[in-house]
Amino acid sequence: MSFFKVENINKSFGGIQAVNNLSFEVEKGEIFSIIGPNGAGKSTIFNCINGLYKAENGKIYLDEQNIMGMNPHEIAAIGIARTFQNLELFNYMTTIDNLLLGRHLKMKSSIAQILGINFKNSNAAQEEIKHRRKVEEIIDFLELKAYRDRYVFSLPYGIQKLIELGRALALEPKILLLDEPAAGLNNEERQDMIFWIKDIRDELGISIIVIEHNMQLIKDISDRVLALNFGKMITQGKVHDVLNHKEVIHAYLGEPIH
16 A cells, blocks of 8 residues: 555535545655645645545545544644644744644643743653754754744744744654645745755655645656646646646646646
8 A cells, every 4th residue: 555545535515525536645755746726625635634624435544544534633643744824833932932832742741841831840851852852953954043042923934934844844744744835935935945845855754745836846846746626636647747738737727837
């Protein structure tokens, strides 16, 4: 069986079929991208994968374990982390504290103890050292050291996107769901994001599923692409083949991508 597999899932809202009998597989170490027009069902797929929505039928496997029906925190704990279209950061906390929140499922002590609010418990102090060490590794990896102790609200949007990415990495996921990672970024920041996504796969060995509208990013990072429309798969395969598929061009792109 593939490392990650979605098998015949369906999800509807009030009679509207958002995801229609969708299946795909992702291999270990692969960057797999999902494209399609607004309303195609892309974010609904992510919400079904990480348990925010319950698919009506079908199966979703990670490492041969069926995760359908599990709650979001249970799915996160077995190795699926996610970023969102809209940043979900704590603006009046520092970069390092936001990243520490990404460790909460791995903490035996309370988050208050780990963040240093209560250090009477020596076990919490020892655990805090371990978790901070892991977070410092992520800060070094994403080159966030200059922003380590700064409040998130004071930082540029591109840096905030990296912090959200870092918080997802703090979970030490097996597979990372990136929802519009290039949204709102300028050209330079977008190139940096391409670099980080490739490095996460190449250096950390994390498989990645990406939803993205920016076709240059899709071309630069993807091993394979799935194209959707109205919740149904149009086609999937190598990047060039999908982006030049007649139905994909008609539904989404408007012209071939060379």
